[in-house]
Structure formats: structure tokens, C-alpha cells
Amino acid sequence: MQHVTRTNEFRSLGVLKSLNKLRKHDGVLGFYKGNGASVLRIVPYAALHYMAYERYRCWILGNCPTLGTGPVVDLLAGSASGGTAVLCTYPLDLARTKLAFQVNNTDQPSNGLKRPIAPPSYGGIKDVFRGVYSEGGVRALYRGVGPTLMGILPYAGLKFYIYEGLKAHVPEDYKNSVTLKLSCGAAAGLFGQTLTYPLDVVRRQMQVQSHLQHDQSGGPRITGTFQGLKIIKQTQGWRQLFAGLSLNYIKVVPSVAIGFTAYDTMKHLLKIPPRESIKPEQGSA
Template identity: 70%
Template sequence: MGSSQRSTMTRNVAELVDGSSAARGEVYFVDCLPVYVKELIAGGAAGAFAKTSIAPLERIKILLQTRTHGFHSLGVFQSLKKLMKQEGVLGFYKGNGASVIRIVPYAALHFMTYEQYRCWILNNYPALGTGPSIDLLAGSAAGGTAVLCTYPLDLARTKLAYQVRGTGGSFGNGLSGFHVQPVYHGIKDVFKKVYTEGGVRALYRGVGPTLIGILPYAGLKFYIYEKLKMYVPEEHQKSVITRLSCGALAGLFGQTFTYPLDVVRRQMQVQSLQPSVQQGHPEFRSTLQGLTAIVRNQGWRQLFAGLSINYVKIVPSVAIGFTAYDMMKSWLRVPPREKTKFVSA
């Protein structure tokens, strides 16, 4: 490639970033992409970036939620120290591969379907107006859609994160019982063993409380984020600090109301590995039964086990997610919402 070609490419990339090429009518590949494809790319990138940034806290939260032996009585800091001692730095990211593989399609579908559901509601039900209530409905529907499409990956992530390497180097969850605990060696291995154990239904174990939790959470998250931005002066709405602040508050508020359902979901995902089930205690068959059984057998505080670490991780996770999504949309030249909200993708 000649120097003139390289300089032309460099100039084109620079113009793509600053948008000056649009003023001269030049067209680039990104301009030819449909809007929904740009939203998929923006959502997937935002989700992967946000999830990886809080992976160590996510691992500890799962260990606390599932009452893993040796961790259920420890705090966040002590759990991090113990995990570092037993498994090293890589232990903080166990299951993160499955998490990222899941979060990319999940976040991509979540953000894209949110925009599409929002357009559909505005087109078909104009009487509802254009306020944050539309974001509540569209966000809830988008969250449910994304969960149904990616739930088996979340199940795999949880089972991988639930395994803790013992001091002797063996894998397990630190529990003793009459049954040998299955050991998983990756996402594909989880799918194979879970499917062999119970078919497709086993791959969706715990999806009930997940849907019940994600519908209000996803809706509230988008609602609060857009509602808070309404109180910010227009000249400051594109500020990174503003977006981070609004996203953090949206995540904190939404997570508080739905966290007990997340605990039930995690326990349903791993309950076949727990000694209480192996010794004859019935498995959770529904969300309500799970909530009741946890309160009766483990105490109501267990419904909020790991909530403190969830607060710690939800601030950067949701804040980074919303901010990265908005910035990716700008970089990909997604038209402003005001120009597209009544136009079908």
C-alpha cells in the first residue's frame, strides 16, 4: 500500500471520528449499516466492556449468594483475599469467558430491542406520549427478550463460577456428601452435562425468577436513566460524568427491588449440586416456593446475601454500560432519537 493510500485511509478514519466527512457528503461503510445493526454493535461492545470491568466482584457475589463452603461467612474483602490465595488472579475471572460470551449477545439484543420496542410503542400507541413511561415498557420487554435468548449461557457462567479450587488443587464447591460433585471444564462441557442430566428444560433451570426479576429491573433501569437525564440541562446531557451518574443511580435503584429474585435464581441454578437436595430435600419448583424456602431454612437475610457487593459492582457496571452505549451510538453515527423515534428501523 502506497504512502498516498495510507494517508488517505488515515484522513478518512479521522474524519469518521469527528464527523467532518458528513458535511462534504462522503459515505463510509458505517453509514451504510442499518440503524438496528449499529444498535446491536453498540450494545454488545458496551456490555462486554462493562462486564469485564466488574468480573472479580461478580465472582464473589455468586459465591456469597450460593453459600459456597468457606465463603458464606466471609465479607467481601476477606472473600477476595481467600480467592486470591486459593486460585490466584485468574480465579477472579473464572466464568468471565461465559459471562462475556453471554453478555455480548444479551446486551446487544437488550439495547437494540429496547430501541425497536420503543419505536413500535410510539408508532402504535401515540396516546401514551413520549415520556419515560415508554422507556419503562420498552425496557421491560427488551429485558425479557434478551433473557430468553441467552439464558443457557448465564447458567453456564454460574456453574463455572460456583466451582472453587481446593487447597489440594482439586475442583469442587467445598461440600461433602454422598454424591460426587460434577466438574465442568468449560462452557461446552457445562452444556453437554446439563443437557444429559435433564434436557433442554435443565438448561433453563431458574429462568422463571430471572424473568420475574428482569422485567421490572430492566424497565426501571431505562426509566430512571431517561428520567434523570430530563433534569439535566441540555448542554450537559452529553457529559460523561452526567451519563455515569445517571446510570449508576438507575442501576442501584432498580437492583434493590429485584435482588431477592436474583438470589432465588442462583440457588435454583446450582441446587442440584447442594447437599440439602442430595439428602432428600425438595428442589425449588417455583419462584414463590424458592423465596419461602430460603426465608424458612436460611433466614430472610439470605435473600440479600451479596447485596453489598452488588451495590459496589452495579455502580460501575450500569454506569459504564449506559455511557459506553451512548458513546458507541455517537461514534457509529446513529441518528438522534428525536429524528428516529417515529420511524421504523
């Protein structure tokens, strides 16, 4: 996420140069800054996401028969499950972003939004929660949740929509092919991430800005999704809304592909019946 909230010295660097610069700047441990919060978040997030998707899908099939059993159901169930997972794990995502945003050289202004004069230094997840809570209470722990939800609802829905839609066209002999599942997952992640990336940029910048940033720096403060999109476009240019997208592809596309493949593999190992063999009436049970 350094690409969204990076300092000036990381600007205009390619992936390899940025990694090398980060290694020299923060050492090898810099690559894993905020990783503890990321792991603590992704485990419940992924579990909730896939579990809620199955439950929402069953509920839709049982209560909205007019929608049929096609990809529209996957779109709706995926969107609802994504929103549910985000709401339940968002404070951990905030902690992850703030920990990853910290760099040793704090005298450099961040790209687009200036840092506070005395940026806070967090020693861990508890420090982030304590510091953020002192700034604005529970509401501060959900700073940036608006653009997150606006991004995750179409993104999560599109992921499942595209993945299940592509799988439906795979010949029966190749249904269990790991390579094809990875390919379908990669396509789903690529398309979904491209459409919703600007909202992710707004979310990150909202997360790292301080409660008192507007008064100390005099710069514009992002307070909402559409206002944030407008501010970033006016002050940093529309290209900034897609800054780091190529780098994000390297992370998100394989991540989504592996996630979907693991999801399908675990369903097979747990002997969960294929969705094609489950009738709508059974899904509502």
C-alpha cells in the same frame, strides 16, 4: 456471584477478605472462573438488549400513541427488551454460574442449599451444556429462567425508566457530559438492583442445584420463584435474600453506568439522531 452460592468458608467475610481467601483458595485464575462464559454471554446479551429496546420503543411509539413519549414508554420497552435478551442467552448464563460456582474444595456444603454428594466438575462451557442436557434435556438448560424473567422485566424496565428520566432533567449544556451520564446510569443500576435482588438470589440457587439434589441431600429443592423465596426465607432467613447485595453494588452499579454511557456514546459516534428529534410516526417505520 460467589456471594449467592458461596461455601461456608467464605461466610461472614468482607469484600477484601473474600478476595484474598479466593486468591489463596483458587489462585489468581479463580477471579476469572467462568469468565469465558460470561464474556460469550454479555456480548450478545448487551447487543440484543439495547437493539431490542430501540425497536420496542419505536414500535410502542408508532402503535400506542396514547402512551405518549414519556418514561412509561422506556419502562415498557426496557422490560420487553430485557426479557428478549434473557431468553436468547440464558443457557450461557447458566454455564457461567456453574463454572463460577466450582471451587477446588468440594467437601464443603454450600450456604443454604447442600451440594450433591458427588458434585459435577465442568471443564468448560461445552461440558456444562453436555452435563446439564443429560440431566433433563433442553428444559434443564433453562433452569431458573422463571425468577430470572420475573427479575429482569422490572429491573430492565426500571433501568431505562430511571436513566432516561434523570437525563431528561439534565440542563441542555450538560447533555453530553460523561460524568452526568455515568451518574444517571449508576442511580438506575442502584435502584433497579435493590428492588429485584431477591429474585436474583433464587435464580442463582436454582441454577447450581443438581437435578438429583433433593434425593441425595434430603434438603428442600427449589422448583419455582415464589416457592424459592419461601424456602430461602424459612431455611436461611430473610436476610439471605439480600446476602451479597453490597458486593453486587460494587459490580452492577458501575457496570450499568458504563453500559449506558457507552450506549449513548456509540449512538453519538454513529450519528444516530437524538430521540427528541424523532417523531412517533417515524419510529414506526
